[in-house]
Amino acid sequence: MIERPNLKYVDELAGDDVAFRNQFIAIIKDEFPVEKKEYLDHITQNRLKETAEMVHKLKHKFNILGMEKSYQLAVDYEKELLMGKTDGKLKFMTVLNAIESYIKTI
Secondary structure, three states, X not given: OOOOOOOHHHHHXXXXXXXXXXXXXXXXXXXXXHHHHHHHHHHHOOOXXXXXXXXXXXXXXXXXXOOHXXXXXXXXXXXXXXXOOOOOHHHHHHHHHHHHHHHOOO
C-alpha cells in the first residue's frame, strides 16, 4: 500500500505562521507539476542521468509530504537509474500520482 502524503512536517515547520504555511504549500503546488513533467520527459526519452537528477529533486518533496518509505524508494530508484536500470519506475510513478492527487486537495 502506498503512503499517503500529509502536511505534518509543513505544519511543524510553520508553527503558528499561517502565511508561511500557505506560502510553503503554494511552492509545492507550483513546483511539483513542473518537476513531474520534466521527470516524465526524461524517462520517456530514456535520458537516465537526467531522470536520476529529477528523482533526486522530487525525493525531497516526498520527505516534506511525510512520505518516508517513498523517500527511500526514490533513493533506491535514483541509484538504479545511475546504473542504467529502471526497475523502480512503476512504483515511483505511483508515488508521483498520489502526490499529484493530494496537492489538488490542499
